[in-house]
Amino acid sequence: xxxxxxxxxxxxxxxxxxxxxxxxxxxRKYWKEFSISFFRLYIAFFxxxxxxxxxxxxxxxxxQNTCKECFPSTFFKSNSQNATSNYFPLNIFYxxxxxxxxxxxxxxxxxxxxRFSMIFFMTSYNSKWNKAFPFxxxxxxIFPISQTYPIxxxxxxxxxxxxxxxxxxxxxxxxxxxxxxxLIFMALTTVITALANILAFFRLQFLxxxxxxxxxxxxxxxxxxxxxxxxxxxxxxxxxxxxxxMTSLWAQVAVTLLPFTSDxxxxxHPWILLMFSRKxxxxxIKMYFPKYYKSSTVTVMSTKP
Numbered sequence: 001x002x003x004x005x006x007x008x009x010x011x012x013x014x015x016x017x018x019x020x021x022x023x024x025x026x027x028r029k030y031w032k033e034f035s036i037s038f039f040r041l042y043i044a045f046f047x048x049x050x051x052x053x054x055x056x057x058x059x060x061x062x063x064q065n066t067c068k069e070c071f072p073s074t075f076f077k078s079n080s081q082n083a084t085s086n087y088f089p090l091n092i093f094y095x096x097x098x099x100x101x102x103x104x105x106x107x108x109x110x111x112x113x114x115r116f117s118m119i120f121f122m123t124s125y126n127s128k129w130n131k132a133f134p135f136x137x138x139x140x141x142i143f144p145i146s147q148t149y150p151i152x153x154x155x156x157x158x159x160x161x162x163x164x165x166x167x168x169x170x171x172x173x174x175x176x177x178x179x180x181x182x183l184i185f186m187a188l189t190t191v192i193t194a195l196a197n198i199l200a201f202f203r204l205q206f207l208x209x210x211x212x213x214x215x216x217x218x219x220x221x222x223x224x225x226x227x228x229x230x231x232x233x234x235x236x237x238x239x240x241x242x243x244x245x246m247t248s249l250w251a252q253v254a255v256t257l258l259p260f261t262s263d264x265x266x267x268x269h270p271w272i273l274l275m276f277s278r279k280x281x282x283x284x285i286k287m288y289f290p291k292y293y294k295s296s297t298v299t300v301m302s303t304k305p
Contacts, residue, residue, distance in 0.1 A: 006065040009263065013053060016267035020046055023270045023280065026287045033283065037129035038114055038218055042269070044137050045107045049266045052100040058090070059097040060259075063158055063167035076158040076167045083157070090156040094169055098151055099144035101182055104265045106140045108229045109189040112196035115222040118215055119200045119207070147181055150174065183240055186233045193226045213278070220276040228268055232261035 024046055027039050066072045079088045117125040145152075154173035161168055200219060204211065238254040245251060273280050286293040 003065050006061065009061065009259070013263065013267060016270060017050065017053065019270040019274070020049070020267075022284065022288065023273060026280070026284050029287060030283050034279070035118070035126070035215060035218060037126050037133070038111070038118075040130070040133050041107065041111050041114060042273070044140075045111070045269060048100065048103050048107060048141075049269070051096065052104070052266050055093055055096045055100070058093045059169045063169060066167050067165045068160060068162075073167070076160070079158050081155070081157040081159065081170075081172075086155070086157070090158070090169065091152050091154065091171070094156040094171055095145075095148050095152040097169070098148045098175070098178060098182075102144035102147065102185060103140055105186050105189040105229065105233075106143075108225045108265075109193045109196070110136065110140070112193040112200075112222045112226060115219045116196040116200045119203045119211070119219075122209065122211070147178055150178065179240075183237065186236065190226075190229055190233050193229060197223050197226050217277045217279070221272050224272045224276065225269065228264050228272075232265050235261045 024043060027034055027043070031039075062072060063076060066076060075088075077083070079086050079090060114125075114129060117129070121128070150173040151171050154171055156169060156171045158167045159170045160166075197219075201223070204216070204219070235254050235257050238250055239258065242248060242251040242254070274284070282293075
């Protein structure tokens with residue numbers, strides 16, 4: 001079952017979530033020091049991403065790294081299409097698998113809109129976001145079900161692919177309409193995310209009022225997430241439009257990159273936050289490496305632009 005690819009993804013996935021957890025605990029401890037609405041979205045995104053990552057072991061990672069006679073293969077065979085006693089609720093996990101694609105693009109769009117509203121409505125945006133937050137997250141979580149419910153209603157099963165000597169998750173539901181709608185949704189949210197970032201940075205150039213440096217840095221976090229979203233969405237589009245020519249170089253590259261772009265949407269957020277937010281880095285050191293905090297603070301203060 002264990003392959004180099006599985007080992008690599010398990011390593012960087014585990015490491016990313018360790019850092020993710022560390023940032024969450026730090027933000028919760030120093031909650032009043034940060035932009036509340038932005039980090040509420042960040043924490044919600046963490047919950048969705050954790051669910052996505054754990055769920056992927058059932059629907060993608062372990063099946064794709066299990067050969068016909070490997071240890072977990074007995075489980076996959078007992079949950080094949082023609083199995084007589086299929087009690088494992090794979091349809092639920094596969095519905096989550098599809099739904100999380102909608103959720104991830106929605107959350108990146110919301111983070112960009114949050115930064116947009118910070119620039120255009122500086123004095124009131126936090127209170128408005130905090131009031132609307134439960135409703136927004138409810139919609140983000142529930143909306144995908146309106147598109148993915150056919151998967152839930154049909155049998156999902158593990159299918160052995162002889163040419164690749166591994167298993168794949170499949171469903172009796174027709175996923176083509178869902179996939180086509182997902183592509184439209186991805187394109188629409190990416191355009192909205194792009195506009196929100198462009199307008200926010202354009203507005204920033206002409207603001208007379210001074211924006212706190214910490215808030216500005218979070219705009220770069222939003223921009224970096226958009227770039228990851230754009231790359232992942234573009235990669236998916238290439239696969240879709242070259243489905244009839246999968247032997248071409250572009251198609252092969254896109255297929256190779258697909259699991260990594262998917263992981264990027266799930267795992268890159270804490271790294272981006274640490275990269276662009278000096279304040280987050282400082283408080284991370286304060287919480288986890290206190291003996292280095294004073295010296296690091298002096299360094300930060302002396303290198304401010």
